[in-house]
Amino acid sequence: MASESNRNGSTLVVLPRLSVPKVLWMADLRSTALPNWNRMGISENIITQNRAQSLTRLLKSLSNAYYLGDEIPITFNMDSKVDEPTLKLVNSFNWQHGPKILRRRIIQEGLILAVSEIFFPKQWREFYVYMNMRFTEDAKQNPVQIPKSRTNGWQASWKKFLIDMIYLRGYVSLYPNFPDQASFSTNHMEPGAHISAKDNVVRHDKSDFEVPLLNEDFKNFLPNGKLPPASKLPSLNLFNQSVSLKGLKAAGAKLGQDVLGCNPTEGYLRIARDFNITILLLDWEKIDHGIS
Numbered sequence: 001m002a003s004e005s006n007r008n009g010s011t012l013v014v015l016p017r018l019s020v021p022k023v024l025w026m027a028d029l030r031s032t033a034l035p036n037w038n039r040m041g042i043s044e045n046i047i048t049q050n051r052a053q054s055l056t057r058l059l060k061s062l063s064n065a066y067y068l069g070d071e072i073p074i075t076f077n078m079d080s081k082v083d084e085p086t087l088k089l090v091n092s093f094n095w096q097h098g099p100k101i102l103r104r105r106i107i108q109e110g111l112i113l114a115v116s117e118i119f120f121p122k123q124w125r126e127f128y129v130y131m132n133m134r135f136t137e138d139a140k141q142n143p144v145q146i147p148k149s150r151t152n153g154w155q156a157s158w159k160k161f162l163i164d165m166i167y168l169r170g171y172v173s174l175y176p177n178f179p180d181q182a183s184f185s186t187n188h189m190e191p192g193a194h195i196s197a198k199d200n201v202v203r204h205d206k207s208d209f210e211v212p213l214l215n216e217d218f219k220n221f222l223p224n225g226k227l228p229p230a231s232k233l234p235s236l237n238l239f240n241q242s243v244s245l246k247g248l249k250a251a252g253a254k255l256g257q258d259v260l261g262c263n264p265t266e267g268y269l270r271i272a273r274d275f276n277i278t279i280l281l282l283d284w285e286k287i288d289h290g291i292s
Contacts, residue, residue, distance in 0.1 A: 011035050016069045023068065025219060028226060042067075044074045047111070052085035054190055059093055071098040078104045123171065130165045131158070144168070146255065149238060163238070168256055170249030172235055178221055182214045 011034040015023060044062060048055050062074070074097075076090045082104065090102060134144075144164045145152050154160040165171075176183065187209040219225050230245070237243040237251070 011037070013037050019066075019068050022066060042070070042072055044072060045077060046075065047077045047079070047109075048086055048090070049079040049081055050083040050086060051190070052083070052089050054188070055086060055089060059089075063096070067097050073098045073101065075101040075103065077109075078102070079110070080105045080108045127162060127165055131161055134161050134164075144255070146238065167238060168252040170245065170252045172245070172248065174233075176218070178214055178218065181211045183211045184214055186211045186213055 011031075013026070013034060046055070046058065074095050078086065078090065093100070146164065146167050149163070149167075151157075151160045151163050166173075189206045189209050222228075235243060235245055235248065237248060243251070
């Protein structure tokens, strides 16, 4: 797939003929988005060790996905205790959508300590500045206490600071809500480092984790085949209560009154200039608005 810009400013997106029925949603994109069609890159990174059967199922799913002719590199990150069946599977696997990269760790790494979300650059850069502010202030003198939130007891988790910022700014995440809790992925509840581990005393009910997979184009579930405007979507607060977007922002603004104001140091200003974003929770009377 390729995109070309003509002298008159129009953009030509070249598609394989068989791809056309699968990209009819392209007509809903803004014209300003088309020049960026090929700027986004996707790669697949797999962490594996000793579950060859589960890995086989995952690789089958990835191989059957439709990538519109794009090149998709795949990387296998094998931990130091990888078993022989997994090694054989990874080495023999034929990936037809791009390069295959194999990595084997010398030191045992284990599982990553976070789930995977998508962050758009603007908010992620904003969070970077926010983290710098929180870490450079005395936590006892500059508390952020979301009423009745479990995060109030967290000390070292970066996600606590992210939740704090999201609450203060009135930000939201977009979650799918398809019939029967159908989803793009599910947890098969197979034995591993968490589920059925020897030291894990928590009882896991499979029905709480495993959900049906979505096997058809989700566009069919959208009103008139289109995603409604954000203002029309139901929104929930941190405590699973229905609140308007304005209500979320109002709650964050109210809490913001209890946050210790800070005088921006040169370090804060430099970070903001480098990332071209607005500093959070500052006394705007004291700084140059030209930073934003």
